[in-house]
Amino acid sequence: MACKVQIDLGERSYPIWVGAGVLSHLPEAVNGLRGLVVTDAHVAACHGERIAALLGGNWPTVVLSPGETSKSAACWADLLEKIAQARLDRTGVLVALGGGVVGDITGFAAATYMRGIRFVQVPTSLLAMVDSSVGGKTGINLDAGKNLAGAFHQPIAVCADTDTLATLPPREFAAGMAEVIKYGVALDAAFFAWLEAHTAAIQARQPAALERMVARCCEIKADVVARDEREGGLRAVLNFGHTLGHALEKVTSYSGLLHGEAVALGMDFALGWSVAHKGFPAADAARAIALLKQFELDPVRLRPANLDWQAVRAAMGRDKKAAAGAVRFVLCDRLGHCGLPEPVSPATLDESLKGWCAHGIGQ
Ligand code: GLY
Helix, strand or coil: CCEEEECCCHHHHHEEEEEEEHHHHHHHCCCCCCCEEEEEEEHHHHHHHHHHHHHHCCEEEEEEEECHHHHCCHHHHHHHHHHHHHCCCCEEEEEEEECCCHHHHHHHHHHHHHHHCCCEEEEHHHHHHHHCCCCCEEEEECCCCEEEEEEEEECCEEEHHHHHHHHHHHHHHHHHHHHHHHHHHHHHHHHHHHHCCCCHHHHHHHHHHHHHHHHHHHHHHHHHHHCCCCCHHHHHHHHHHHHHHHHHHHCCCCCCCHHHHHHHHHHHHHHHHHHHHCCCCHHHHHHHHHHHHHHCCCCCHHHHCCCHHHHHHHHHHHCCCEEEEEEEEECECCCCCHHHHHHHEEHHHHHHHHHHHCCCCCC
């Protein structure tokens, strides 16, 4: 088992190996170069020894504190100092072993150390496998907001070893499923139907189902990124559910909701809007909500109590994807098909958001 998805970006093309045991491709990915592993304490405990054995044991390792707080300017500066202390030169390579936080900060360090060195993504969370490790977005958070400092910097390879998902806590697995379902709802109706038909196998984390699921998400993302690497337009479709999702993360101080949970809520809202204004079939919106529920992403249960809709609205206007304060949404007109982000009427948005914050649509 295992497969390879290629991301086609000319001289920046790279393989994404997906499946059980693909960590064994790591020596091939680093291709004899010297470097440094960046991970967090949880992941180091689960996979550190195996990675050290695969890399030959001589690689220094930087262990970050688990969690979003490590994606800060202070941690990034500290990481750069450690890379310099390890005497990496421009031929050096970083290995990002972990979830989205580790991948994003390591990628940003790779983008900025000596104006850019190589890095390999070894995602160990479902969300990182299907989204953040692929496509070259790297960055850190500022006090003013999430991912506000960053760079496009592609890895030289991604090793998405689905065996590492065996130790992923259920809540993290569910949060990753939000991004998986996003691909089906917004970009691939056949994949959506496949997810519906394989719910039990995915919930049981059966290796063949996980490989097929992660590989399909990577294929969809690779195709979008190959056509619009720097988000001139098309790539923004990957943000279905993210306009409200990011705002909810912000108003809950990045501590109440996992990113994927916030995206599930954002999809609930975007689906309601798509039904009301884009002709998206209500029956398909109900299927999407039912699938979210199958994966412990029930929007009614996830929606934080006492949401202040005006605070959410203000956070949406400050999102870095809002153009001059105008809020834009990715909306679907049919299952598996969405358009580019479009501005929405402020008055309708206020009304819809007020209702959603009080009741949601996912009943
Ligand atoms: N996570 C959305 C993107 O990579 O563009």
